[in-house]
Amino acid sequence: MATTVENLPSAEHERPIGFGRLKRKEDARFIRGQGRYLDDIRLPGMLHGAILRSPFAHARIVSIDTSRALAHPDVAAVMTAKDLETLGLAWMPTISYDTQAVLAGDKVRFQGQEVAFVIATNEYSARDALALIEVEYDPLPPVVNARRALDPDAPIIRDDKPGKTDNLATPTWEAGDEDATERVFADADVVATRDVMYQRVHPSPIETCGIIADFNPQTGQLDIYNGNQAPHVHRTAYAHVAGLAEHKIRIMCNDIGGGFGNKVPIYPGYVCAIVASLVLHKPVKWMEDRSENLISTGFARDYLMRGEIAATRDGKILAVRTNVLADHGAFNGTAAPVKYPAGFFGVFTGSYDLEAAYCHMTAVYTNKAPGGVAYACSFRITEAVYLVERMVDVLARELDMDPAELRLRNLIRPEQFPYTTKTGWVYDSGEYERALRLSMETAGYEDLRKEQAERRARGELMGIGLSFFTEAVGAGPRKDMDILGLGMADGCELTVHPTGKAVVRLSVQTQGQGHETTFAQIVAEELGIPPADIEVVHGDTDQTPFGLGTYGSRSTPVSGAAAAMVARKVRDKARIIASGMLEVSVADLEWEKGAFQVKGDPTRSVTIQDVAMRAYGAGDLPEGVEGGLQAEVCYNPENLTYPFGAYICVVDVDPGTGAVKVRKFVAIDDCGTRINEMIIEGQVHGGLTDGVGMALMEMIAFDEDGNCLSASLMDYLIPTALEVPDWQTGHTVTPSPHHPIGAKGIGESATVGSPPAVVNAIVDALAPFGIRHADMPLTPSRVWDAMQGHPLPPV
Amino acid sequence: MEISIRINGETVTRDVPPQTLLVHFIRDTPGLTGTHWGCDTSNCGACIVQIDGRAVKSCTQLAAMVEGHEVRTVEGLEVNGVLDPIQQGFHEQHALHCGFCTPGMMMASRSLLDENANPTDQEIRVAISGGICRCTGYKNIVAAVRWAAEYEAAQPSPTKQEV
Numbered sequence: 001m002a003t004t005v006e007n008l009p010s011a012e013h014e015r016p017i018g019f020g021r022l023k024r025k026e027d028a029r030f031i032r033g034q035g036r037y038l039d040d041i042r043l044p045g046m047l048h049g050a051i052l053r054s055p056f057a058h059a060r061i062v063s064i065d066t067s068r069a070l071a072h073p074d075v076a077a078v079m080t081a082k083d084l085e086t087l088g089l090a091w092m093p094t095i096s097y098d099t100q101a102v103l104a105g106d107k108v109r110f111q112g113q114e115v116a117f118v119i120a121t122n123e124y125s126a127r128d129a130l131a132l133i134e135v136e137y138d139p140l141p142p143v144v145n146a147r148r149a150l151d152p153d154a155p156i157i158r159d160d161k162p163g164k165t166d167n168l169a170t171p172t173w174e175a176g177d178e179d180a181t182e183r184v185f186a187d188a189d190v191v192a193t194r195d196v197m198y199q200r201v202h203p204s205p206i207e208t209c210g211i212i213a214d215f216n217p218q219t220g221q222l223d224i225y226n227g228n229q230a231p232h233v234h235r236t237a238y239a240h241v242a243g244l245a246e247h248k249i250r251i252m253c254n255d256i257g258g259g260f261g262n263k264v265p266i267y268p269g270y271v272c273a274i275v276a277s278l279v280l281h282k283p284v285k286w287m288e289d290r291s292e293n294l295i296s297t298g299f300a301r302d303y304l305m306r307g308e309i310a311a312t313r314d315g316k317i318l319a320v321r322t323n324v325l326a327d328h329g330a331f332n333g334t335a336a337p338v339k340y341p342a343g344f345f346g347v348f349t350g351s352y353d354l355e356a357a358y359c360h361m362t363a364v365y366t367n368k369a370p371g372g373v374a375y376a377c378s379f380r381i382t383e384a385v386y387l388v389e390r391m392v393d394v395l396a397r398e399l400d401m402d403p404a405e406l407r408l409r410n411l412i413r414p415e416q417f418p419y420t421t422k423t424g425w426v427y428d429s430g431e432y433e434r435a436l437r438l439s440m441e442t443a444g445y446e447d448l449r450k451e452q453a454e455r456r457a458r459g460e461l462m463g464i465g466l467s468f469f470t471e472a473v474g475a476g477p478r479k480d481m482d483i484l485g486l487g488m489a490d491g492c493e494l495t496v497h498p499t500g501k502a503v504v505r506l507s508v509q510t511q512g513q514g515h516e517t518t519f520a521q522i523v524a525e526e527l528g529i530p531p532a533d534i535e536v537v538h539g540d541t542d543q544t545p546f547g548l549g550t551y552g553s554r555s556t557p558v559s560g561a562a563a564a565m566v567a568r569k570v571r572d573k574a575r576i577i578a579s580g581m582l583e584v585s586v587a588d589l590e591w592e593k594g595a596f597q598v599k600g601d602p603t604r605s606v607t608i609q610d611v612a613m614r615a616y617g618a619g620d621l622p623e624g625v626e627g628g629l630q631a632e633v634c635y636n637p638e639n640l641t642y643p644f645g646a647y648i649c650v651v652d653v654d655p656g657t658g659a660v661k662v663r664k665f666v667a668i669d670d671c672g673t674r675i676n677e678m679i680i681e682g683q684v685h686g687g688l689t690d691g692v693g694m695a696l697m698e699m700i701a702f703d704e705d706g707n708c709l710s711a712s713l714m715d716y717l718i719p720t721a722l723e724v725p726d727w728q729t730g731h732t733v734t735p736s737p738h739h740p741i742g743a744k745g746i747g748e749s750a751t752v753g754s755p756p757a758v759v760n761a762i763v764d765a766l767a768p769f770g771i772r773h774a775d776m777p778l779t780p781s782r783v784w785d786a787m788q789g790h791p792l793p794p795v
Numbered sequence: 796m797e798i799s800i801r802i803n804g805e806t807v808t809r810d811v812p813p814q815t816l817l818v819h820f821i822r823d824t825p826g827l828t829g830t831h832w833g834c835d836t837s838n839c840g841a842c843i844v845q846i847d848g849r850a851v852k853s854c855t856q857l858a859a860m861v862e863g864h865e866v867r868t869v870e871g872l873e874v875n876g877v878l879d880p881i882q883q884g885f886h887e888q889h890a891l892h893c894g895f896c897t898p899g900m901m902m903a904s905r906s907l908l909d910e911n912a913n914p915t916d917q918e919i920r921v922a923i924s925g926g927i928c929r930c931t932g933y934k935n936i937v938a939a940v941r942w943a944a945e946y947e948a949a950q951p952s953p954t955k956q957e958v
């Protein structure tokens with residue numbers, strides 16, 4: 001294998017027209033160090049911003065003195081809330097209709113909050129000058145625990161909101177039928193209850209967040225370089241805030257060094273850089289360091305969940321119920337469709353056929369950084385799946401039943417699809433049992449159980465954990481969902497040039513998912529043009545149609561559908577032109593990937609390239625056909641897509657230290673039609689690593705004063721190559737019935753599905769200690785504590 | 796202060812503040828932004844380059860400390876239009892998603908193969924464990940380094956050709 005492969009580009013035989021293991025087009029620049037990430041961009045005359053951040057979690061600001069910083073020879077300006085107030089920009093709207101201070105004026109509400117913005121001729125001086133700003137704070141008691149936030153005597157964090165007398169962040173939210181669920185619980189043979197904490201974690205992409213704002217006062221044009229996951233949404237938000245027309249704002253994402261949800265929100269640093277450029281008429285750059293990224297930008301989870309599950313004695317699951325306390329931090333910056341204040345947490349009913357379900361949700365402000373759904377969470381599905389999959393294992397123990405057996409008995413059956421859950425979601429398609437059985441076969445489940453018994457007899461702690469998840473991705477139908485009033489549809493434009501080469505323009509934005517390859521393949525499959533001849537344009541609002549962007553695994557379900565539809569539209573036009581060229585009726589033509597043939601006479605055919613030339617060329621076109629070969633669509637999905645999967649994790653716990661080794665991990669995923677297997681597997685590998693990270697080591701922790709204890713990669717632990725096993729992946733294919741090519745999202749499946757498998761495996765390993773649950777991250781010390789009989793209670 | 800460093804075979808001389816980190820010195824050289832940074836604590840490995848053939852995190856060195864030494868960055872991997880097998884392997888095995896950790900991962904891998912032409916998977920994992928990749932889950936990076944090792948083993952070596 002090693003000797004035959006040529007140097008780039010890859011051999012033609014490895015470039016299928018359409019779906020398959022096509023190597024990535026975008027690699028060519030990245031492997032040469034020629035990517036263009038934000039910090040690689042240098043504009044002439046560019047100034048550099050740096051942010052002074054609050055050392056306190058909660059404090060009144062008494063005074064800010066910027067005079068010494070202003071006297072620094074390299075400093076051009078210093079901005080505080082006062083300056084922003086005169087522009088009406090001291091507060092900005094968040095993505096969930098809350099407001100967030102751009103720079104704190106009245107008080108600081110979390111450690112690391114933005115207090116002042118220094119602009120200097122170079123980055124080193126900008127940061128040096130931060131030390132010259134004097135801020136006098138009057139510390140207030142902080143609230144760092146969500147339960148404490150509900151106490152009647154808790155300090156009010158959001159006293160900026162007139163009349164606010166509590167710390168509730170959103171109105172209480174419910175799903176399901178409370179009374180029906182209560183009735184099922186009252187009559188059930190078996191009920192199990194657990195408090196389950198999904199700790200605060202952080203996406204921490206290796207490239208941190210940053211922006212360059214470049215305002216031209218002569219033309220009134222604002223150019224923004226900013227790697228973000230939703231450029232069109234950002235542009236409209238800036239248009240609202242700055243009072244500029246959308247077409248006067250151009251956002252260019254270029255290459256993005258990972259997103260995972262961290263690059264969805266608009267951060268105060270972005271607004272500061274834009275304001276500075278508007279005022280100073282120079283390009284202004286702001287780029288956070290790692291510590292700023294960890295302490296102030298979009299976190300994820302922080303859900304305290306009481307789970308209850310009801311079943312019959314012989315293992316029929318009847319109902320699930322949960323009461324959730326959500327910690328949103330100091331500002332509600334959660335990115336979720338407007339009607340879903342708890343995101344898609346409603347899928348906490350899992351993959352099971354239930355009689356009833358009910359969920360009650362309370363969300364609070366605390367003196368912690370804002371955010372909420374970042375980190376590949378599919379709009380809170382991560383929390384929902386963790387809860388239900390943990391509870392099913394708790395129930396299995398209660399019933400003394402094998403957890404695989406319990407799941408097999410309760411999975412929704414193929415003939416029940418489309419399946420409406422007890423919280424109102426319509427699962428589109430699934431063959432759940434097939435996936436679970438495949439995962440058991442691949443892992444050698446029976447043999448693993450035998451091995452476990454043998455090891456247990458020798459005093460070794462081996463654990464086997466399962467999880468079965470269903471996701472709801474591809475937000476979403478515009479009748480049901482919007483973000484800031486913007487319907488969650490995506491546009492796509494396709495132009496086939498006279499030579500038959502094509503350009504497809506997307507509204508979504510890759511952060512590593514390989515869109516330049518996958519979307520070329522989607523168009524190639526529909527039009528028969530080789531992917532090498534199809535350029536994918538994305539991430540530049542001047543060059544792409546409007547759409548909501550890449551997060552919540554929505555690119556393939558929404559934008560991928562748009563790409564297929566626009567290609568079909570072009571093909572329909574091409575067919576008419578071809579009928580003219582071949583002098584037959586449209587109905588007499590057959591499409592063979594890349595060419596139209598006269599039915600019954602394969603010698604008479606024209607290729608799509610021939611048609612393209614004719615579309616622009618001389619000669620008559622059929623009646624009513626305009627020249628050119630291009631089309632545009634805006635795809636509005638009729639439903640979400642529901643990918644699913646079955647995961648099995650095997651761990652060994654060191655009885656002497658509590659250290660966990662993930663020895664084996666089998667992931668069977670079903671994301672419907674598979675466009676590029678190689679990329680799909682890569683997405684799964686990455687998500688599994690996230691899952692192991694969260695299960696074993698990742699946590700944004702605080703002390704009781706609200707100091708963030710996870711402010712660097714020395715304290716916020718992310719798995720390296722040594723902490724993860726050699727992933728074993730596999731798949732089944734159950735196409736989505738409503739997606740034009742049957743595809744479902746895959747980007748977050750593994751992040752969603754893997755943490756419960758790891759935790760279930762560890763709890764299984766610790767069964768000899770009588771342990772039924774322990775909260776993530778299961779660090780050696782937590783596992784050790786659990787083994788000593790006192791697992792930490794949920795915080 | 797004026798500092799001269801040989802980067803990818805060319806001498807780069809610039810007047811910079813004495814506290815300038817090597818990673819910034821490299822990145823401020825036109826055309827050399829392939830070496831990235833991702834942390835403040837020497838944990839991420841995005842900045843790994845070779846100094847005199849050894850993998851070093853360039854954020855841990857002051858530029859002044861590297862005066863007179865030979866630095867090789869990701870841009871120095873491809874020679875005369877021929878990709879280094881490590882680069883080719885990363886492409887073949889889909890060992891990169893966003894590409895941000897990739898230069899560091901490739902330089903660490905290159906150093907490994909320079910010292911150990913036939914590493915085990917575990918040796919590869921150890922060699923790249925100074926870096927963090929948030930995207931790939933590492934499996935394909937290990938496969939990429941394996942691919943490069945096998946590719947190199949299959950090439951007739953110059954000495955053999957002479958014989």
Ligand code: FES
Nearest residue numbers: 833837839840854
């Ligand atoms: S920048 Fe992270 S290790 Fe050097």
Ligand code: FES
Nearest residue numbers: 892896928929930
């Ligand atoms: S490819 Fe994105 S961090 Fe490694």
